[in-house]
Amino acid sequence: MIPKKLILKPFLYVITAVVILLASVSIYFLNERNKIVALPKPTGSYAVGRTTYDWIDPSRNETFTEANGSKRKLDVWVWYPADLKENTKKAEYLPGRWKTEQEKSAGMMIYLQQNLTKIQTNSYEEALLSTKQAKYPLVVFEPGMGKIVFNYTALAENLASHGYIVLAINPTFSSDFVVFSDGSTAYKTSKGSMPEGDATDKELNDAGLKLVKTWSKDMSFAISKFSEMSLVKGNMWTEHVDMEHVGAFGHSFGGAASAEASATDERIKASIDIDGYLYGVQKSPQKPLMFIMSQHGQNEIDLLENNKIHDFYNSINKDRYIIEIPKAAHFSFTDNTLFFSPILKAMGIYGTINWERGLQITNSYIATFFDKYLKNVDSNLLDQK
Template identity: 30%
Template sequence: MKASTRFHARHPVVTAVAGTAALTWLFQKLRARLFPALLPEPTGPYGVGRAAFDWVDARRQEPYARRGNRPRELSAWLWYPAEPRRGARPGPYLPAGWRLTSLFWRFQASRVRAHAVPGAPVARPPQRHPVLVFSPAGFPPLYYSSLFEELASHGYIVAAVSHTYEALPLSAFADGRLRLFRPASVGGALKVSRASHDEDVRARAEVVRVKAEDLRSLVDELERLEAGSGLLAGRMDLGRLGAFGHSMGGNAAVELCARDERCLAVANMDGGVWSAVAQEGLPRPLLELFAEHPEYVRPCAESVGQKAFTSVEYCEANREFAVDGWQRLYARARPGYSVQIRGAGHASFTDCGLLPLQRGSFASPALGTIEGHRMWRVLSDYLRAFFDRHLRDAPAPLLDGASPFYPEAVLAPPQALFPR
């Protein structure tokens, strides 16, 4: 008689597998409860609240949707100075649909503990706080929560846009809708390029244009919220508006500041400058923050051997383009600051150095060697010093020269940081 390969619910193999799965699930739940990954405690005098909203920019067409003639739909997250009610609990690090992104980045989101309380009352006494708009690149905006919580605890309102179709592997709206990642939204930046350097410059400049327009749309929406009757109405001082961003989001923030007079100061966190502002310059306060980038220091033949570039010619063109662009921005800013954080990698500007990443995470090779909490401290303090000086007219001696308390921070022009 032919042996059957069908298993029923009480078959010993099925029972063993089900039992193992149940034990694994229980272990993960216990580990998340007993050994959470805590984001750094914000150090400012305020508690922190968090909110999200969606909107439609009817003036623009969606550049990445498969079907045309659709308006650009966007979402944003806000962190703000708050006075949470007694007993109020922080929200999850990754709410709703955003939790799915942790599967791609390989960490258990339930283990991560943030500090912001959803919908908490705005801090008293009533006053208007300076506003910072932020552009990420590839990472979901919530993956910068530790930085935003720290800034909000010191009296800033931070509004981070979610560039629809850009976050890996998906974007989530506040109302629960999801949009899967589209490669065109990052201009081929996630892999070693086989196009010509000129083609890459054009593709990435177009991505930056879209992102800068998203930031402009966000500022417009914040003006409507400020004039309305909602949670933050009357509490946002958009006359003291700054911008910052990471990677191509840093370029987008600089582009916004160059095209929109509402932006008074801008910080670029380790972003190449692909758009025209690299040639034109920006006569406003500018802070450039860099990782180490050995591919811009070692011989190009070594970089090609390390598979950072496909050819020596591409490497040389990219190095000259990047460093010269950073140098022109620094030299023409009024004033310009340039800081390299030793040991930092490109992903160190996110929360990834603080997250319980599993082996094989896409972010791990880009984290560098600096410890996550230390990176958070150095990055937070230099950003806050910059915006305090130029949006609050407050002293910021940290920007004036080397500090013995921050030996990782090297203040020097880009051409000195990346000599050719």
């Protein structure tokens, strides 16, 4: 008979090895997710400020919940050219309860994701508006479905550094969560979202039609609200917003909403759709429009929607551009590409492009496009094929 000690010994070695391996992996993940990550330095000459507002549109009922009679309420983040004082503090990437809600949303997966308290922004909280110019053009932004505008801080900061006020809207009941200044939180609802699973093209477009109307009206309302603020004496925006030069851009569904808003709001002079299929968009804006696209696959939906984009593009008789970024994927345009996220990166969610390079290319085209159509500053970048 083999002694029990000789039988147990190999098992103890295996168990010890497994424990050591798990501990090593845990320590690795803990160290990686807690590394400090600095967002790319903006390429413009202005320092960047950031502030937030909650606004209620009294003219519209909220249709994305079962509650009766409530009005459409929006949380808006604003990035802008700033003058800094000695005591001006850097803005947190995700402040207060936003961080708490993000952790709740991530669940156990949070341990495989970047610690967002370790992100260093280039924005300064409640900084003064820069006095270098008398007025600054306004650009309104919307994120992708489920996303929140903090996911696009690198894009917003860079555009603000080039002398733009960036008005970024968190779409209520379509973003995973929206935290308001009174402490209330709005969570994503089925009415505020696109169909999931194997939805048909018709189902996607029917749902998109309702959503894109609301999102584009959100953009128009935000422009109107900010215009009102610029006319009221006593705030830093007074007479400093150039309402003659307004643009719009967005990512994914926010890109579709930007195209729709440009078609329906005469104040918007030019727009950019970043990798957004045109679900629900029925009319092309006869204004300058740019598509910044990832390298798409060859599945049926991608081919169908890309054909729609090219048909839409060909229907525009103003300046138009399509920029496809090789090796980029749909989420290559978010800050998340820069963060610790081993599973999503291994799945190719962020593409195979160098992630900082992808954001650099995107930022260059955004700034150059709006410079041309909102500031009348031309560049040969847009002429390159």
